[in-house]
Structure formats: structure tokens, C-alpha cells
Amino acid sequence: MARVSRKLWIGLAVALVIVGTLVAFAVGYQSYDSLYDASYVGSAKCIECHTITGDAWQHSPHAKMIRPPTPESVVGDFDDHEWFVPARYRKTARDHEPIARMRHVAGRYYMEFRNPETWEFVPFEIAYVVGYQYRQAYVHLEKGGIYRRLPLQWSTSKNDFFPYWNFQEGSAPSAADFWMQIFRYRQNSSWNLFCARCHTTKLEVLDRDEEATRATTRWVETSIGCEACHGPGSHHVDYFATNYVNRIAAFVRSKVRGEPVAYIVNPRKMPKGEEVSVCARCHGPDIEREHTEVYREYEPGHSREGRINDLSTYVKSQPITPGRKDPTIEVWDDGRPKGLAMLLRSFVESKCWNEAHVRCYDCHDPHDNKSSVEPGMLVAGPVSDRYCTKCHSEIGATVEKHTKHKRNTSGAFCYDCHMPRILMNIVSGEVKWTRTHWMSTIPSPENTVRFGKDGAKNACNDCHDDQSAEWAVEWKQKWWPK
Structure with a gap:
């Protein structure tokens, strides 16, 4: 008898939960638009709910892509290190002298490069370090607002600095060439006008000059945050924060029906072209050569404004x-x-x-x-x-x-x-x-x-x-x- 009563009570409890859920859905569930224009909230807000994936992300190279220089973030040797032109490129007496120095003083990090005319070292304070796994780049903030990528980068496999673009091009590094990379070839070394688009979340170039000596830029988040791949999340946050029934509905729609969740991008549930675009935007840079503006304006998600969210028609155009x-x-x-x-x-x-x-x-x-x-x-x-x-x-x-x-x-x-x-x-x-x-x-x-x-x-x-x-x-x- 007791066993029957227990089963009866369990059955009644389950029935009440089902009925209560149905009533809640009928009364409180809010449908949502497939097109919306949200704003960015930052990864810290996402992690409040998504703790497991957030913890994985926080330890990832994406999360640590851009950091201020600290003893923990700097992997290069800044303990009064001197850099010389490789022996095969030395032709004059000066070529046997160091053309760059790295040092840190009172928590500040500097790269110093020879002025080829005066032969004196000129210091460039490091504003950010970029990367850490295979190599680390260093950027310097100029008065005009340009973050300048400096010529030497650290190779973790070689355990030494190397001239990144000279190595890419197969050209000879020199004090004069480094000086030109900083002060003449400005377009190529302007980190916040080009490279930062894939190193930050939601980079915006508000103003700039043609010579790449002056710019006003901003980004939502340093490094590659949640919204770089999932799109702006303010509507997603509001939708779940204001109505707990929406959370139940989202769980059912996502886990049971395999449908997208409200107001956020989940690449796994996107059409094929939009899905690959999330990765293609940064891991397919040949797109940028053929369609520069499309590449720059891409943003995950669907908006009433009609943002560019599909690069699949461009991935083979080059x-x-x-x-x-x-x-x-x-x-x-x-x-x-x-x-x-x-x-x-x-x-x-x-x-x-x-x-x-x-x-x-x-x-x-x-x-x-x-x-x-x-x-x-x-x-x-x-x-x-x-x-x-x-x-x-x-x-x-x-x-x-x-x-x-x-x-x-x-x-x-x-x-x-x-x-x-x-x-x-x-x-x-x-x-x-x-x-x-x-x-x-x-x-x-x-x-x-x-x-x-x-x-x-x-x-x-x-x-x-x-x-x-x-x-x-x-x-x-x-x-x-x-």
C-alpha cells in the first residue's frame, strides 16, 4: 500500500510540474525576432551564466591574444637584451654592433631601435603584447593614436627575437630597414587599422588619415571575446534575465528540437555558409585581398540593419x-x-x-x-x-x-x-x-x-x-x- 501511495505521489508531482510548465509557457513565454540589432556586453557578462565554456575560453589563446606587458604576459627577453643583424647580412663595421635593445624599467617595457642617421637608440614603449604560443609581437602607441607594430618579434621555438617581415619577404634586416618599417611603411605596420580586426572584438575605425599617422579607433574587448564569434549579446542577456520561462523554452528548443537560441549566434545551428564565415573571417585572409571592405564589415548574427554575416560567397573569389x-x-x-x-x-x-x-x-x-x-x-x-x-x-x-x-x-x-x-x-x-x-x-x-x-x-x-x-x-x- 505504501509503495502504491509513493508512486501515486510521484505521478502527481510530475503531472503538476508538466501542467505548471505548460501554464507558465502559455502565460509567460516570449517569442523572439530572428532579426535584431543588439549591442555588445563583453565576455564577463557571458561567463556569469556560461561558466564551463567561459572557463575553457579564459585559458585559451583567443582570450590571451592581446595583453598589457607584464612579467606574466611578456615571453620575450627584455632583460637588457641586444639584437644584432644575422652574420650573413653583416657588411660594414656598424653591422657588427647591436641595432636593437630590449629592456624593462619600473614595470614598463621598451624596444629601442637605432636611428640610422644619428646611430643613437630611440626607445619605443610597449603598449600591448600580441600572442605568446609561437611568436609574440609588440605594439607601441604613437601620439596620433596609431598602435605601431614594431619590427622585431619573439620566436618561442628559436628562443630569440627575429625580424618578422624580413623573414616573410626574404629581405635583409638592417637599422635603416627597421626605421622605414616604423616611419615609412606605415600602412603595413599600423596594427589597430588592420591586424587588430582579428585580435580584438568589434574593432571600429572612427577616423584616420591616409598616411596612417593618425587614427581614432576603439574596440569592445581586448582579445577575441565571446561576441567575436557569437555576435552582440545584449538582447540575449535581456531576454533571459527578465523572464525565467524563456530559459526553460530555450533549453527545450535548443536541446530537444535542435533550434537556435534567442538573440545569439551558435555556429553549429547556422546555415552552412554563415557557419564557416565565423572562422573564415580571420582564418581565411585571402578573402581580404579580394574584398577588403566586406572582410572588415563582417559581423556574426542577423540584424534589421542587414549586417554582413555570410562570407561563403567570397571565400573562393581570390x-x-x-x-x-x-x-x-x-x-x-x-x-x-x-x-x-x-x-x-x-x-x-x-x-x-x-x-x-x-x-x-x-x-x-x-x-x-x-x-x-x-x-x-x-x-x-x-x-x-x-x-x-x-x-x-x-x-x-x-x-x-x-x-x-x-x-x-x-x-x-x-x-x-x-x-x-x-x-x-x-x-x-x-x-x-x-x-x-x-x-x-x-x-x-x-x-x-x-x-x-x-x-x-x-x-x-x-x-x-x-x-x-x-x-x-x-x-x-x-x-x-x-
């Missing part, structure tokens, strides 16, 4: 010209992307994006952006193979027949052949190679034979770098004669 040498957007002689800034372009050229729906955050954690969504996803191995064989199940069942390599060994994993390291990454002052994301085709050794190893890399020699391209062609024809 021609992939074989043999292009422009720094960071280089192209191999066989027409494959080569420069690191072409990584997203290689992705959108792939059938995996065009014909299926592979997404950036299927593999990359969007909040802790240097982590994977699952351990092992970002390296060649069983975990990443499981992701690929969700679609390519027929290959997963016969891996050795498909790859001609023993299962679970190098050469037998999907990434080995379909994502070889052919993207040139020189941002740290050293030449390194990153995996292409053009997954639906395999870089062929025939093209290496045709264009040479400096004209076209291939998947086979990515592992077998002690063998020739001709050797790779021979084995390819033996194993896959078609």
Missing part, C-alpha cells in the same frame, strides 16, 4: 594562381595552397565541405581553440580515423586494402595521405609545415616530378622524405595502377 609568391598566401606550382593563410581556403576547396558538412569545430574546440574536441582528433591515428570513417565506412572496413599499409601504422591513417604537411608555416621565424585541409584529394608525386620538390610537395614523400619523387611514383603505379 584566384588560386599557381606559383603565387605573396607572403602567407603562396600557392604551389601545381595549384595547391601553400601559405599558412590559405589553410581555410584549402578546406573550402575540399569535397568534405562542399558536398558533405565537415565543420571546423568537428575537430577543433571552439572555446579552448588549441585543443581538440576529443583527445587524438588533431593527429593521425585511430581517433581521427573514426571521424573520417563515419562517412567512409566502406574504407574503414578494409583499411589495409585501401592504404597498402598495415593498420594502425604510419601511412595507414587518413591524415597521412589526405592531410599531408604541405602548408608552409613561417610565423615563428622558422620554416615548419602544417597539414593541408583539402582532404578530398591527395597531393601527387607526379606533380613533384614535374615541378620539382620546391614546386610541389606530395603525400608520399611527406613521410618518406629520404626517397625521391620518382620512387614514390613507382610505388603509386604499382599499388594503384589506375
Whole structure:
């Protein structure tokens, strides 16, 4: 009898909750517009509710992209460090003297560069440090409001400073060249007119002159905050703060029905083109070369004002010209992307994006952006193979027949052949190679034979770098004669 009564009470309680919820929905639920014009509230406001994702973000490179110089944020050597022109560029007696010095005094950090005419050191106080993982850049605030990117950056792998743009261009660094980078090539070194668009949240250039000597700029948040990807959040915050029923409704709509949440962008629930745009805006800089204003005005979300929220029609508009040498957007002689800034372009050229729906955050954690969504996803191995064989199940069942390599060994994993390291990454002052994301085709050794190893890399020699391209062609024809 007691057991029956207990079940009865539980049933009544559940019924009351259901009825109460339905009544609450009928009385208090507020629908919302798909088009709106919100303002920015800052990541701290987002974290008040989204504590778990907020904690992951706070420890991420996105959150730490821009910081004031402190002992914790500065990774370069500012303990009275001197920088000399590399030995291969020294031609005169002065070339054997330091042309830059780094120091800190009473909590302030300085880079000093030689004036090539007076040969005296001129100090530039550091306003912000940019990055910390692979390299760290340093910007100086000028009187006219320009944040000037200074010529030397710190390489974490080399554990030394290096001349970033000289290394990119293959040009000789010198005191005169550094001086010109600061005072003559102003457009290229004006951080808050260009680079900061991807290093901050909601950069606005309110006023500037053509010579890039004066500017008034502002941004909502230093570094890459929540709203850089999720769009302005004031309406989202207000919608949930004023009505608790809306929270229940949002949970049901999002978790049960898979629908977007009110007044905020969730890339996972956006149309394909809008979804990839969130990442493309900063990881597809070749877009900027062809459509500069579109690139600058992009903002996630849907507004009555009609903000630009879809870059997918532009991601392929810049021609992939074989043999292009422009720094960071280089192209191999066989027409494959080569420069690191072409990584997203290689992705959108792939059938995996065009014909299926592979997404950036299927593999990359969007909040802790240097982590994977699952351990092992970002390296060649069983975990990443499981992701690929969700679609390519027929290959997963016969891996050795498909790859001609023993299962679970190098050469037998999907990434080995379909994502070889052919993207040139020189941002740290050293030449390194990153995996292409053009997954639906395999870089062929025939093209290496045709264009040479400096004209076209291939998947086979990515592992077998002690063998020739001709050797790779021979084995390819033996194993896959078609």
C-alpha cells in the first residue's frame, strides 16, 4: 500500500510540474525576432551564466591574444637584451654592433631601435603584447593614436627575437630597414587599422588619415571575446534575465528540437555558409585581398540593419594562381595552397565541405581553440580515423586494402595521405609545415616530378622524405595502377 501511495505521489508531482510548465509557457513565454540589432556586453557578462565554456575560453589563446606587458604576459627577453643583424647580412663595421635593445624599467617595457642617421637608440614603449604560443609581437602607441607594430618579434621555438617581415619577404634586416618599417611603411605596420580586426572584438575605425599617422579607433574587448564569434549579446542577456520561462523554452528548443537560441549566434545551428564565415573571417585572409571592405564589415548574427554575416560567397573569389609568391598566401606550382593563410581556403576547396558538412569545430574546440574536441582528433591515428570513417565506412572496413599499409601504422591513417604537411608555416621565424585541409584529394608525386620538390610537395614523400619523387611514383603505379 505504501509503495502504491509513493508512486501515486510521484505521478502527481510530475503531472503538476508538466501542467505548471505548460501554464507558465502559455502565460509567460516570449517569442523572439530572428532579426535584431543588439549591442555588445563583453565576455564577463557571458561567463556569469556560461561558466564551463567561459572557463575553457579564459585559458585559451583567443582570450590571451592581446595583453598589457607584464612579467606574466611578456615571453620575450627584455632583460637588457641586444639584437644584432644575422652574420650573413653583416657588411660594414656598424653591422657588427647591436641595432636593437630590449629592456624593462619600473614595470614598463621598451624596444629601442637605432636611428640610422644619428646611430643613437630611440626607445619605443610597449603598449600591448600580441600572442605568446609561437611568436609574440609588440605594439607601441604613437601620439596620433596609431598602435605601431614594431619590427622585431619573439620566436618561442628559436628562443630569440627575429625580424618578422624580413623573414616573410626574404629581405635583409638592417637599422635603416627597421626605421622605414616604423616611419615609412606605415600602412603595413599600423596594427589597430588592420591586424587588430582579428585580435580584438568589434574593432571600429572612427577616423584616420591616409598616411596612417593618425587614427581614432576603439574596440569592445581586448582579445577575441565571446561576441567575436557569437555576435552582440545584449538582447540575449535581456531576454533571459527578465523572464525565467524563456530559459526553460530555450533549453527545450535548443536541446530537444535542435533550434537556435534567442538573440545569439551558435555556429553549429547556422546555415552552412554563415557557419564557416565565423572562422573564415580571420582564418581565411585571402578573402581580404579580394574584398577588403566586406572582410572588415563582417559581423556574426542577423540584424534589421542587414549586417554582413555570410562570407561563403567570397571565400573562393581570390584566384588560386599557381606559383603565387605573396607572403602567407603562396600557392604551389601545381595549384595547391601553400601559405599558412590559405589553410581555410584549402578546406573550402575540399569535397568534405562542399558536398558533405565537415565543420571546423568537428575537430577543433571552439572555446579552448588549441585543443581538440576529443583527445587524438588533431593527429593521425585511430581517433581521427573514426571521424573520417563515419562517412567512409566502406574504407574503414578494409583499411589495409585501401592504404597498402598495415593498420594502425604510419601511412595507414587518413591524415597521412589526405592531410599531408604541405602548408608552409613561417610565423615563428622558422620554416615548419602544417597539414593541408583539402582532404578530398591527395597531393601527387607526379606533380613533384614535374615541378620539382620546391614546386610541389606530395603525400608520399611527406613521410618518406629520404626517397625521391620518382620512387614514390613507382610505388603509386604499382599499388594503384589506375
